[in-house]
Amino acid sequence: MRFHVLTLFPDMIENSMNTSITGRALEKGDISLNAVNIRDFTKEKHGHVDDYPYGGGAGMVMQAEPIYLAYKSIEEDIIKNTGKKPRVIYTTPTGKVFNQKMAKEFAMEEDLVFLCGHYEGVDERVLEMIVDDNVSIGDYVLTGGELPALVMMDAVSRLVDNVLHNSESAKDESFSNNMLEYPQYTRPYEFMGKTVPDVLLSGDHKKVDEWRYEQSLKRTRERRPDLLE
Numbered sequence: 001m002r003f004h005v006l007t008l009f010p011d012m013i014e015n016s017m018n019t020s021i022t023g024r025a026l027e028k029g030d031i032s033l034n035a036v037n038i039r040d041f042t043k044e045k046h047g048h049v050d051d052y053p054y055g056g057g058a059g060m061v062m063q064a065e066p067i068y069l070a071y072k073s074i075e076e077d078i079i080k081n082t083g084k085k086p087r088v089i090y091t092t093p094t095g096k097v098f099n100q101k102m103a104k105e106f107a108m109e110e111d112l113v114f115l116c117g118h119y120e121g122v123d124e125r126v127l128e129m130i131v132d133d134n135v136s137i138g139d140y141v142l143t144g145g146e147l148p149a150l151v152m153m154d155a156v157s158r159l160v161d162n163v164l165h166n167s168e169s170a171k172d173e174s175f176s177n178n179m180l181e182y183p184q185y186t187r188p189y190e191f192m193g194k195t196v197p198d199v200l201l202s203g204d205h206k207k208v209d210e211w212r213y214e215q216s217l218k219r220t221r222e223r224r225p226d227l228l229e
């Protein structure tokens with residue numbers, strides 16, 4: 001998986017992706033990251049990438065040209081490699097809400113391009129020209145699209161072959177069958193008077209599986225009944 005991020009804050013993207021499991025995956029070459037600074041593509045002498053909105057209103061709008069040029073600077077190489085236009089995801093609270101199913105779909109691509117918006121928005125014309133998917137990470141508004149892009153890259157990375165070790169397996173986890181994951185326990189057996197459910201020490205795998213299934217169902221009913229509908 002090759003990630004490309006069009007952003008005004010490439011350091012934020014790089015610093016976060018270089019940490020923990022995604023950092024290890026970058027080092028091993030199972031994923032790659034190319035953070036492109038949109039500001040490098042402005043032709044204005046003061047380096048502006050935004051301007052006042054037509055029609056008035058609060059805030060500034062990111063201009064089309066620097067974004068278009070930043071995208072074009074990577075598109076040709078990608079097409080040379082894969083023979084097709086890459087999938088471009090625009091992070092926006094007006095998009096479809098991200099979920100595990102979308103993460104799986106994105107993980108099948110060879111290249112993913114994220115466009116991170118800022119200020120009050122992005123000139124609609126460049127979005128019409130380059131964007132395939134408008135995606136939100138939830139019904140709240142952030143100051144920019146960098147955290148949403150990082151959230152999505154993290155969720156996608158762990159589905160890419162070899163990124164997770166066997167012990168970190170993505171098989172049994174929450175949402176894998178529209179259910180939340182069951183509770184987990186580790187040593188010691190007793191912690192401040194609270195003990196581990198005895199079935200987990202029984203050595204009876206069938207019983208353990210049944211208990212975990214029931215716990216998943218109970219937890220999903222209580223916390224996320226919408227998933228069971």
Ligand code: ADE
Pocket residue numbers: 091092093135136137138139140141142143144145148
């Ligand atoms: N940009 C600002 N808020 C956002 C959100 N919730 N999801 C995606 N992009 C955003």
